[in-house]
Amino acid sequence: MVKYPTGSLAAFQGQVAKKHHKIPTEINFSDRGMTLEQQINESNQYYLEKGIAVVHKKPTPIQIVKVDYPKRSRAVIREAYFRQASTTDYNGVYQGYYLDFEAKETKNKTNFPLKNFHEHQIIHLEQCLAQSGICFAMIGFTSLRRYFALPAGIVITAWKGSNKSSLSLTEIISAAVELKPGFQPTLPYLIAVDKFIKDRKN
Amino acid sequence: MVKYPTGSLAAFQGQVAKKHHKIPTEINFSDRGMTLEQQINESNQYYLEKGIAVVHKKPTPIQIVKVDYPKRSRAVIREAYFRQASTTDYNGVYQGYYLDFEAKETKNKTNFPLKNFHEHQIIHLEQCLAQSGICFAMIGFTSLRRYFALPAGIVITAWKGSNKSSLSLTEIISAAVELKPGFQPTLPYLIAVDKFIKDRKN
Numbered sequence: 001m002v003k004y005p006t007g008s009l010a011a012f013q014g015q016v017a018k019k020h021h022k023i024p025t026e027i028n029f030s031d032r033g034m035t036l037e038q039q040i041n042e043s044n045q046y047y048l049e050k051g052i053a054v055v056h057k058k059p060t061p062i063q064i065v066k067v068d069y070p071k072r073s074r075a076v077i078r079e080a081y082f083r084q085a086s087t088t089d090y091n092g093v094y095q096g097y098y099l100d101f102e103a104k105e106t107k108n109k110t111n112f113p114l115k116n117f118h119e120h121q122i123i124h125l126e127q128c129l130a131q132s133g134i135c136f137a138m139i140g141f142t143s144l145r146r147y148f149a150l151p152a153g154i155v156i157t158a159w160k161g162s163n164k165s166s167l168s169l170t171e172i173i174s175a176a177v178e179l180k181p182g183f184q185p186t187l188p189y190l191i192a193v194d195k196f197i198k199d200r201k202n
Numbered sequence: 203m204v205k206y207p208t209g210s211l212a213a214f215q216g217q218v219a220k221k222h223h224k225i226p227t228e229i230n231f232s233d234r235g236m237t238l239e240q241q242i243n244e245s246n247q248y249y250l251e252k253g254i255a256v257v258h259k260k261p262t263p264i265q266i267v268k269v270d271y272p273k274r275s276r277a278v279i280r281e282a283y284f285r286q287a288s289t290t291d292y293n294g295v296y297q298g299y300y301l302d303f304e305a306k307e308t309k310n311k312t313n314f315p316l317k318n319f320h321e322h323q324i325i326h327l328e329q330c331l332a333q334s335g336i337c338f339a340m341i342g343f344t345s346l347r348r349y350f351a352l353p354a355g356i357v358i359t360a361w362k363g364s365n366k367s368s369l370s371l372t373e374i375i376s377a378a379v380e381l382k383p384g385f386q387p388t389l390p391y392l393i394a395v396d397k398f399i400k401d402r403k404n
Contacts, residue, residue, distance in 0.1 A: 054329045056289050061261040062279065077264065080279035087258050091293065093300035096334035100295070127256045132298035 034186070036105045036140035036147065040090065043185035047094075053190060055092030055099055061085055087124045094193060098133040100125065101149075105140040111166040112139055114159050122159050125152040134196050138179075138189060139172060148176035149192030236388065238307045238342035238349065242292065245387035249296075255392060257294030257301055263287050289326045296395060300335040302327065303351075307342040313368040314341055316361050324361050327354040336398050340381075340391065341374060350378035351394030 034042070040057070047053040066079035088102040102125070104116045117137070125135045135152035150167075154175045158167050177192035236244070242259070249255040268281035290304040304327070306318045319339070327337045337354035352369075356377045360369050379394035 048329065051329070051332060054326070054333050054335075059261040059263040059287075062264050062282070075284060077279060077282035077284070080264070080282060082277060082279070085261075093302070093330055093333040093335040096300065098295035098298065098300040124256070127250065127253070128295055130253060131256050131295040133256075133295040 032186075036103050036138060036142070036187075037089075039147075039181065039187040040103055040138060040189070043187045043189060044090075044092075046185040047190065053092060053094035053099070055090055055094070057089055058085070058087060058091070084120065086120055088121050091128075094134075094190065095197075097193070097197060098128070098131070099193060100128045100133045100135045101138055101152075103138040103140070105142050107143050108166075109141065109143050109169070111168045112141070112172060113166045114155075115165065117155060117159055122156055126156055129153065129156075134193055134200075136192065136196065138187075139176070141169065144169075145181070147179040147181065147187060148172050149179060149189050149196075150176040151196060234388075238305050238340060238344070238389075239291075241349075241383065241389040242305055242340060242391070245389045245391060246292075246294075248387040249392065255294060255296035255301070257292055257296070259291055260287070260289060260293070286322065288322055290323050293330075296336075296392065297399075299395070299399060300330070300333070301395060302330045302335045302337045303340055303354075305340040305342070307344050309345050310368075311343065311345050311371070313370045314343070314374060315368045316357075317367065319357060319361055324358055328358055331355065331358075336395055336402075338394065338398065340389075341378070343371065346371075347383070349381040349383065349389060350374050351381060351391055351398075352378040353398060 037057070044053075044055045044057070047055060061083040062077075063081045063083045064077055064079075065081070066077070068076045068078050070076065088100055090103065091098070091100045093099065102117070102121050104112070106112050106116065125137075128135045129152055137150045137152060137155045139148045139150055141147075146169075150172055154167070158164060177195050179187050179189055179192060181187055239259070246255075246257045246259070249257065263285040264279075265283045265285045266279055266281075267283070268279070270278045270280050272278065290302055292305065293300070293302045295301065304319070304323050306314070308314050308318065327339075330337045331354055339352045339354065339357045341350045341352055343349075352374055356369070360366060379397050381389050381391055381394060383389055
């Protein structure tokens, strides 16, 4: 795994190792030090293998400029650039429902800064909601090891509002479904999806 | 646009120019010489702007090995490789329905070779069908300038069957919805989706 937007893999591994060293013993270890993205990817793999849902992370969009075709070897991209995505990171299908979500982590312990969401993600979530998709944000408070599935409507309204720069943990607790990291799946987010579907029907 | 799997952009442009030169005058020009992919992308843009559906092409998955971070300039990918995709190229949401499809062209005039579909695409279409997605293949007979939306079930059955290596144009005509290229959208494939949804309800 390459953590391209922020630096080398080596630097990132160091960061994780340092974090582990500091973890107080009373904290729940069931997320096994994985990033939120890793937890979601593992959960998607589990859901896929069990025939429960088909959700994939979208590849990072890349603008390819130069490709070498060495003889007797596979093509090598020699010049390329990261492009701006036009969607969220995850989508898929579950029992006929279209799922669409973005995953975001914060080290903050009391609130979630809204600047973590980019305009294209907000617009995409709005567009998918207008087509009756099940849309939400997976919010990870990494320092607290607490994870939430927050309906996209809450994120969109807060992001567009001029009067706040973050959602407090208290607000998120009251509006979201909290997800308890487990073993299989790592992050059982379809429990939240089931609730969103039920809420919609009522 | 870079046509990375088959060669350089220059080579591809030459090919297109040559093709144009040969087009007999009696043929329908409404696809304006676009590839099937270009037609679908334009149609998706139209559907998105009009608030009709949200469908995007997935980026090509890339394994990034080396990234340079030049000072005062954006990151440059210096070594990367094409990875095998695990899904089809297109998915999205339309009136609450999950859409998933793969687009394939052939120059063949009488049948569509099934080897154009890769195993991972067939598996993914099966997985999405099992979750009640609206799944199909967009088949373009480029020499004939005829386009079809073929239900995924037909493709999967034919691909898995050991007794045939292609679907005949006649078989496709009888099982698919033919799409007439137009102006807006370029390829009005939601007409076929509407029919698939109606068929499912009956």
